[in-house]
Amino acid sequence: MVKMFIESMKNLVSKPETIKYPFEPSPEPKGYRGLIIYNEEHCIFCDKCENICPPGAIKFEVVDIKSGKKQYNYNPYLCIYCGACVSVCPKVNEALMQSEKRMPPLGRAVYKEEGLGYFIKEIDNPKELERKWGELEIRAKESREKLSVYKKQQRLKKQAAKKEASS
Ligand code: SF4
Ligand code: SF4
Numbered sequence: 001m002v003k004m005f006i007e008s009m010k011n012l013v014s015k016p017e018t019i020k021y022p023f024e025p026s027p028e029p030k031g032y033r034g035l036i037i038y039n040e041e042h043c044i045f046c047d048k049c050e051n052i053c054p055p056g057a058i059k060f061e062v063v064d065i066k067s068g069k070k071q072y073n074y075n076p077y078l079c080i081y082c083g084a085c086v087s088v089c090p091k092v093n094e095a096l097m098q099s100e101k102r103m104p105p106l107g108r109a110v111y112k113e114e115g116l117g118y119f120i121k122e123i124d125n126p127k128e129l130e131r132k133w134g135e136l137e138i139r140a141k142e143s144r145e146k147l148s149v150y151k152k153q154q155r156l157k158k159q160a161a162k163k164e165a166s167s
Helices: 002-013 048-052 084-088 126-166
Strands: 036-038 058-064 069-074 096-098
Touching (some): 036 069, 048 084
Antiparallel strands (some): 058 069
16 A cells, blocks of 8 residues: 555656657657758769759759769758668768658748758748649759760860860
């Protein structure tokens, strides 16, 4: 009886074992495949993550044709959290890592987290997300084409200059 009383008193002051779902989200289990986090400082822009991504949730856009500077864009609402991009990254856990953080549902606001790339930073209204991603895909493709044309022109110019110098 005394033991039961002590146990009841302990339970009265101790933290509950259960969580207040749905008011509190349930914690992610260890090793949960969550959001992909990117660090531009360590990226070597090899495009391997973009090429392997099954739903096309990573897109690099060339933002300066002359220098070839690219920007990483990630759509966490398109991502299927397979981890393929991280497995293929030569700078794994430096440029790209898979966190254990769950993606909150797309509600009234778009979830913004450090390391999610440029695309998410520019989205203020969730209704714009799909349309803006579509626009980005077109822009990214066009920027690659422009870069390839620019590189070809530069190569031809160099060849012409070499030819002229040797004649
Ligand atoms: S986890 Fe899979 S779906 Fe998500 S960005 Fe990486 S490769 Fe693409
Ligand atoms: S695979 Fe890694 S290093 Fe290559 S572009 Fe993607 S993030 Fe950068």
